[in-house]
Amino acid sequence: MLRLEGVTKTYRVGAFGGRTLTAVDDVSFDLAPGEVVSLIGESGSGKTTLGKMVLGLLAPSSGSITLDGVPARPGKGYYRHVQGVFQDPFSCYNPVFKADRVLRMLKEQYFPEVAADEWDGRIEESLEAVRLDPGQVLGRYPHQLSGGQLQRLLIARALLLDLRYLVADEITSMLDASTRIDVLNLLADLKVRGLGVLFVTHDLSLGNYISERAVVLHRGRVVEAGPTELVFGNPLHPYTIRLLSAVPRLTARWDGDPGAFDVSAPGDPGDPGAPAASGDDGTQGPTTLVEAEPGHLVRRDETASLRSTR
């Protein structure tokens, strides 16, 4: 079990670090083996910061991240089980080296004792798991491969380890629609094999397609969380409702709600990252996560009485 408890990340900004900016505010949830949890949010929601903290690339300001009860510490031991794949496949490869260097790096760091033949066998196996043809990707430079191939190669790389959890941060947003679904299906296959996936995305339709549970982030805070069919089928928080109504669908045109232009100028308190004091998430004053129905959490005013569920 990968567990986040009260994870918060604040940055000091402005001259002499006079102001603080809360990118992630008191986020708690957990990720079990064999399940996909979607972390859904728009830009500035803190979803990428949260993903980086799970990967140990950023340290939380407070709160804890534990793997089977042991505090997560970036290092070889942790990365044996927890790995990440990022948004821009081209940026994940060092452009002056061949793409398969990402695999060799793992051998140097983790498996120096494994014989070359056996290692080649393992590579072939993991490439097969992501449905890549070794002849097409090995020995090539990153710019000679497609975005989809590069993304799969990164997943294959993670599979060479004793992988248990994968943080997938917007991994399909640079891919075309016709290849995007294949990468999603690949994650679903890995899930069946017991992998826990944290699927970070801004695209609700992808989150709806692949995940068992969804966590909706808004300005660093969880506003709604629960089983996917409840969050998407019976959204309770005004922000989630608005988000869902704005998603373009093929089955229906938009309703009357005009959507919202962003009105905050850069650097305003309303800038992405700062927690909303009021307004946009439909709440005022102190709020708390309330269990509206079994397993379905929603952020509500502390003072307001529970509104009835639909």
Added chain:
Amino acid sequence: MTAVPTGRREVLYFALRNGKLLAGLAVLVPLLVLAAVAPLIAGDDPNAYVAAPASPPSAGNWFGTTMFGQDVFAQFAHGLRVTFLVGVLGGGLAGLVGMVIGFVAGYRGGLVDEVLNMLTNIVLVLPALAVLLIVNAYLGVRSVGVQALFIGLTSWPWAARAIRAQTFSLRSRDFVDLARLSGVRTWRIITREIAPNMSSYLFMTFILLFGGSILIAASLDFIGLGPSQGVSLGLMLNNAARWNALHLGLWWWFVPPGAGITAIVGALYVMNVGLDEVFNPKLREL
């Protein structure tokens, strides 16, 4: 296209097929060889008075003689040795200091960056010549090594700033995160992931520092703070200037050292452009 070898040999494969690199080497290697064998073909003492003063190039004195009857070719060959030595030592030291400070400041950021940045700026504004005058007055050392050491310790700041900026932008690339996720340690990330991305840039830095060292050495020689013994290309130029070689029409006195410095720095620059193509796989295909 024929089969291209892989790994380290691949760089060599493209290097040997790069016109710019080969042209630069074609200029540089003969000069290096000449410097290496100078004592064998030009005698041990370049300052000996060997022939009639101010005679133009001839079979006996290939580059002619100075106003005092010293052989210009012998001075040129020996001067190349000193010039290469000052360039390599001074440029190398400056490059090393600049790289260490630039990489650490750019990669670590935060407080480390601010302290190193302050140090860089202090050295940058030091009046180098004034410091040298004082150092020289107190220590009185005038060997080529000390000259190179001094040049190296004062000329690194701009290199450090340039490398810091490059490192800073590369650090945020995802492949650095991926290397961290592979358990690679910081220093290895800097040397194995970030530095190769700027290898041609680093080489360029070294070339500029190398050329800069040669030029600083020549200026120091002129104000009498150079090595008290021997000869360098800078010393030759300045001697020629001091004795009005230009007005007297002794062109063979100042053309060889001037052309020598220009050829060395120019050849290194052309090689740098060629190396960029060798190191960057995307440029190879064009």
Added chain:
Amino acid sequence: MTLRVNDLRVHYRTLRGEVKALGGVTFDVGDGEILGLAGESGCGKTTLGKSLIRMDGRMRLAGGSAELDGRELPLGDDRRMNAFRFKEVSLVPQYSMSAMNPTRKIGKMVAELLASRGERLDTGELHRRLDLVELPRDVLTRYPIELSGGMKQRMVMVISTLLDPSLLIADEITSALDVSTQKAVARTLAEFRDRGFVRSMIFITHDISLTYQIADTIMIMYAGRLAEKAPASVIVSEPRHPYTRLLISSLPEVGVRYAERRLSGIPGRPPSLLDPPAGCRFRDRCPLAFDRCAEEPPAVEVAPGHHVACWKEA
């Protein structure tokens, strides 16, 4: 008929040869029509949009023509096109965030832009349009850097439609935006059309679900050619071209329970346009391909307003 494009061919010069980015496309856009241009990366949609307003230095008009309101557009002649740009054909670029001069106050920039076209600024009309996109009127006294990304996007939308052009080209203008902002921007575009600020529009995007929300007609492109063009609802509910069908069936939807049901992608990659294959360009990836596909399929009107370039439908 506002825009009539006939067998337009545009090539890109590269060091490896000419990329035939647009390989002969014919279509019309009617008065008051929003044409959604959709397809995957490299299908030629951006090239098409660009070639109707400004070819960059690497682009070359290899054939075909375009007519706007009955007048021929001099596509290959950059200087003669100047008379049409902004007045007749206008563009909202993908990165409108960087399309404004950072050293000029916005109001001054707008006045200068109009002056360069020999037009006078109608301040009242400008204010009405700012109100429409919910921008405060004092943005005109601010510098571009003082505006957020979404505000700049709206400002550019207002500026590029200020002279009521016949044709507006919007190229991927929402792809960098969040969903709720995306909705507001797309709706505003449709409203510009409704109010007659622009006569017709080409809305370029890779997102078919988005284009379906505002477009009257959708044109799907593949590898530099037209694959299918039909009224928006027909494209999403009864697509006829195999590529359109596969593409639409690969899109996951919010509000659908997938459970164990899987969607599938389209195996393979589009062909290289340096040396495009003869015949149907989707042939290699098409499950229905047969002998005839070695010949190039013409775009046939299978139903009123529904054009399909596929031998199975001809």
